[in-house]
Amino acid sequence: MPAGMKFELKTGVATREAFGKTLVELARENPDIVVCDADLSKSTMTHWFAAEFPDRFFSCGIAEADMVGIGAGLASSGKIAFVASFSCFVLNKGFEQLRVTAAYPNVNLKVVGTHSGISIGEDGPSQMSIEDTSLACSLPGFVVFSPADEVSMRALVRAAVQHVGPVFIRAGRPKVPIIYSPGQQFEMGKGITLIEGRDVTLMATGLMVSESIKAQEILENEGISARVIDIHTIKPLDASLISKAASETGAIVVSEEHLVDGGLGVRVAQVVAQTNPCVMEFVGLTDYAESGSPEDLLRKYGLVAPNIAQMARKAIARKKKNKS
Amino acid sequence: MTHSKSLDQLQAIAKRVRRQIVEMITTAKSGHPGGSLSAVEILVTLYFDVMRHDPKNPQWPDRDRFLLSKGHAAPVLYAVMAEAGYVPADQLNSLRKLGSIYQGHPDKRFIPALDASTGSLGQGLSLGLGMAAAARLDKSPTRVYVVLGDGEIQEGQIWEAAMFGAFHKIDNIVAIVDYNRIQLDGFVKDIMELEPLAAKWQSFGWHVIELDGHDIPALQKAFADAAKVKGKPVALIAHTVKGKGVSFMENNPKFHGQAPTAAELEVALKELA
Numbered sequence: 001m002p003a004g005m006k007f008e009l010k011t012g013v014a015t016r017e018a019f020g021k022t023l024v025e026l027a028r029e030n031p032d033i034v035v036c037d038a039d040l041s042k043s044t045m046t047h048w049f050a051a052e053f054p055d056r057f058f059s060c061g062i063a064e065a066d067m068v069g070i071g072a073g074l075a076s077s078g079k080i081a082f083v084a085s086f087s088c089f090v091l092n093k094g095f096e097q098l099r100v101t102a103a104y105p106n107v108n109l110k111v112v113g114t115h116s117g118i119s120i121g122e123d124g125p126s127q128m129s130i131e132d133t134s135l136a137c138s139l140p141g142f143v144v145f146s147p148a149d150e151v152s153m154r155a156l157v158r159a160a161v162q163h164v165g166p167v168f169i170r171a172g173r174p175k176v177p178i179i180y181s182p183g184q185q186f187e188m189g190k191g192i193t194l195i196e197g198r199d200v201t202l203m204a205t206g207l208m209v210s211e212s213i214k215a216q217e218i219l220e221n222e223g224i225s226a227r228v229i230d231i232h233t234i235k236p237l238d239a240s241l242i243s244k245a246a247s248e249t250g251a252i253v254v255s256e257e258h259l260v261d262g263g264l265g266v267r268v269a270q271v272v273a274q275t276n277p278c279v280m281e282f283v284g285l286t287d288y289a290e291s292g293s294p295e296d297l298l299r300k301y302g303l304v305a306p307n308i309a310q311m312a313r314k315a316i317a318r319k320k321k322n323k324s
Numbered sequence: 325m326t327h328s329k330s331l332d333q334l335q336a337i338a339k340r341v342r343r344q345i346v347e348m349i350t351t352a353k354s355g356h357p358g359g360s361l362s363a364v365e366i367l368v369t370l371y372f373d374v375m376r377h378d379p380k381n382p383q384w385p386d387r388d389r390f391l392l393s394k395g396h397a398a399p400v401l402y403a404v405m406a407e408a409g410y411v412p413a414d415q416l417n418s419l420r421k422l423g424s425i426y427q428g429h430p431d432k433r434f435i436p437a438l439d440a441s442t443g444s445l446g447q448g449l450s451l452g453l454g455m456a457a458a459a460r461l462d463k464s465p466t467r468v469y470v471v472l473g474d475g476e477i478q479e480g481q482i483w484e485a486a487m488f489g490a491f492h493k494i495d496n497i498v499a500i501v502d503y504n505r506i507q508l509d510g511f512v513k514d515i516m517e518l519e520p521l522a523a524k525w526q527s528f529g530w531h532v533i534e535l536d537g538h539d540i541p542a543l544q545k546a547f548a549d550a551a552k553v554k555g556k557p558v559a560l561i562a563h564t565v566k567g568k569g570v571s572f573m574e575n576n577p578k579f580h581g582q583a584p585t586a587a588e589l590e591v592a593l594k595e596l597a
Contacts, residue, residue: 100444
């Protein structure tokens, strides 16, 4: 979309809900799809699959390590196995199993972590998954998807089924704005430029994509031309799109609902350092958060458009200083 | 593979496998002889008398699956697979060397005929149950055999898996506990006691068969009986001797994870002649 055109950003369904619905649609077409859940199917939205395909649904109880192993075993025997839980539980409690029974033998396992980030709100830090991207990206062979809205989630669940190999899909709890029109095409590993711009690039994933769009509006009103890019695939990363943004705008702000250490930002910085070094700023978390409403939390921890815009101004100032 | 081997023939294979184990670990200068030797009859009986498999068609979808969850006993698996014709016997002594298909722990990337890459303890039973569940969905005759170490079942994931197997009534799996009573740090009873072991598995909803894990006819009967159990998974508690067949290794915690010297190998091979 060229600068000047406005995104409506109407509220849509949560990405977890889009996942659950797409899973059922795909399962009707593909009898090889099976699902494991660890007593959270009403939250991960795999309960729709369980109701329609009870024989292909495996209740694992509250036992994430076993669930990952069961899923890996199903996948080793030709199934397209999904394992779903809160992101913090499946990634943290199942990590060693993801490493040894999924990544190392490159098994066709699809891991879905819902309730990622701090936007789960009131439940607090023990349930907030802010290390999952780092963990999932550290596993060789894993593809890592982080969709921003229901349209991208639907497309990326399909992409996960088509891809042979382990995939992690990061999903969120709250309803989120719709960014894409229904016909939008998504390609694994290819970021999407949502708004063109020259002065700075706002690169984001998940919930921070809509906030970056809002930040672009703030900046545009100040006469700053900001490019907005959705990185829906964190691994493999779209190195050519990133290096192009680095060379053309000379300043990048990466925003994510995740710890800055080990998240999308450092992965983008690696590409930037290897291609066209430029000024970078990072919007993300540096520590565990707390209980509160999602809106209050996102505001307090800076995961909102005004802070992204502020980081963009800072990046542009640094860029100018470097030039002078 | 059709099985028609006599007891004498199976025992002769077991003896050759034992010789290979001590030779390959001595050549590698590291490895786990004790827990490899304790599992010899279990694997020989499975590969040469029980499992439906075809070394000429290792990816046959309806084959039975074998998972060495106690992956550190890799030498016994390699030696048995070599006997069966899956992998070259003349390269067994490359164990643990750079470029060898005989990795320190079983690795599917190097031996595609393996059903699982293992080595991190506690994970094989979940994996095997997933495979068994897939076979049930596919209405396949596949049965799954998982060999667990006794120390290994101190891992909590084993008991998560045990609950899963009974709850989902997965009856095409047999877990075999190689109960040699020794783990790395010493005797199991001194590290983390497992008893009452049969009662534990029973209380988790498994059909339990206890037997002498070196008695091939007893193993044959147990696997045949296990195949008749419906609606429940089966646990075989195989009482074994760590280091079985080599006098100075038997019941000796030192040989959990230590290679014999050249002189010790000579003695071992004489005893296994």
